[in-house]
Amino acid sequence: MTSTPAATGAAPVTAAEEAAQGARLHGPVTDWFDEHARDLPWRRPEAGAWGVMVSEFMLQQTPVSRVLPVYEQWLVRWPRPADLAAEPPGEAVRAWGRLGYPRRALRLHAAASAIQERHGGDVPREHAQLLALPGVGEYTAAAVASFAYGQRHAVLDTNVRRVFARAVGGRQYPPNATTAAERKLARALLPEDEPLAAKWAAATMELGALVCTARSPECVRCPISSQCTWRLAGSPAHDGPPRRGQTYAGTDRQVRGKLLAVLREAVGPVPQAVLDAVWDEPVQRARALDGLVADGLVEPLAGGQYRLPLGRGASS
DNA sequence: GAAGCGTGGAT
DNA sequence: TATCCAAGCTT
Structure with missing residues (x-):
């Protein structure tokens, strides 16, 4: 009698163990999706x-x-x-x-x-x-x-990464950046059957979005809670480096947002003076506007006026 | 690999 | 109120 990783609460290590756990997850997750998927x-x-x-x-x-x-x-x-x-x-x-x-x-x-x-x-x-x-x-x-096309691909978004980190990896959160190990795991868990793989992709995303959420997962509603490595290990808190939350107030991003909001609402070209009113610090304001122009989001006109772009999009 | 890029709702 | 978070991409 061998004790499986799932039985002990340990994370699977080998590819065979990963694939085996994947096979046990496919049915419950896709069945849950059939019943609970949002009509989007x-x-x-x-x-x-x-x-x-x-x-x-x-x-x-x-x-x-x-x-x-x-x-x-x-x-x-x-x-x-x-x-x-x-x-x-x-x-x-x-x-x-x-x-x-x-x-x-x-x-x-x-x-x-x-x-x-x-x-x-x-x-x-x-x-x-x-x-x-x-x-x-x-x-x-x-x-x-x-x-759209029902193909078999590993679809690895933030929801799926979190579901896999918990259910298979035994951790509360995935790494900050997607790793090669995560991609490999996603491929190992992907059902062989093409239509089932497509459903699996949508279902794992939906599970992460509705049940296995970042802040407060509702494990009592989770179809795979009995197999979840993280839960079986006692739901240990995240220990790694904190994910840096980017401040927003006072950044160029905020200034860009304010400038573009004015241009979106305007019917025609906007004079420089109107844009100047959205932010009082001139250096940062000019930097933000230059950035928008460089990105192709804003077109400068003669006479110090600006508008949303009429021409072909800029590079990038 | 890290930094930069919007916005608003939830906690 | 401050922080977290939301189906990432590009440089």
């Missing part, structure tokens, strides 16, 4: 690959509740990549509203243009082609390939 618009069949891609851009570091209304308006206005590509990038920035990180709007516009030019207007299916699009990194490429 980008999960409906009519969303299509473009809808999935738009949602993934918007959801990068932004909560679902704030994305929902902007997503709906976005898809009504720009139902296909070609529709967005046909408009100035500044319109994307304006429609982005207060979702935050407005460079994402610029990159989504640039991605739409690339899809139009390189892929005939259809969101590509290949992971490598997705990854080559502006604003698409490892996570988003895997997410679109998996959620």
Whole structure:
């Protein structure tokens, strides 16, 4: 009678142990997902690959509740990549509203243009082609390939990393930056069957978002709590270095946000004097505005006026 | 690998 | 009130 890692509360060490634990998790997690998955618009069949891609851009570091209304308006206005590509990038920035990180709007516009030019207007299916699009990194490429096209990819976002850190790693939180070990574990846990792998990806994310949350996980509602290495070990508190919370007040980011808010609301070009009113420290204010121009989020005009960009998006 | 990049709700 | 946190990407 061998004692398994799951039975002892120890984290699995070998690839075989990881795969074995994965096999025990697939059923409970996907069954839970069948019953508890939220009815989100980008999960409906009519969303299509473009809808999935738009949602993934918007959801990068932004909560679902704030994305929902902007997503709906976005898809009504720009139902296909070609529709967005046909408009100035500044319109994307304006429609982005207060979702935050407005460079994402610029990159989504640039991605739409690339899809139009390189892929005939259809969101590509290949992971490598997705990854080559502006604003698409490892996570988003895997997410679109998996959620939109049903492919088998390890989809490793902050939710999944936390679920795996706890259920398998026995730790409260994953490392600050994604590690090679995490990627390897995610691949080891991925079901062989393609449709099941796609469901697993969505289900593990949903579990992390709804139950295995960062602050206060609801283990009593968790379908795998009886197998959770972290819980079996007594839910030990995080011991590693604290994750640095970035201060916001007084930073360039705050100034950029204020400047861009004025430009989003403006109908036409905005005089320098109006922008000057949003922040009283001139050096930081100028640095922030220069940064927005360098990023392609703002276009300087003659006569000290500024507006959201009408031309093709800037680099990056 | 670390830093920079928005915004607002929850605790 | 201050801190944490939210489906990351790029340089």
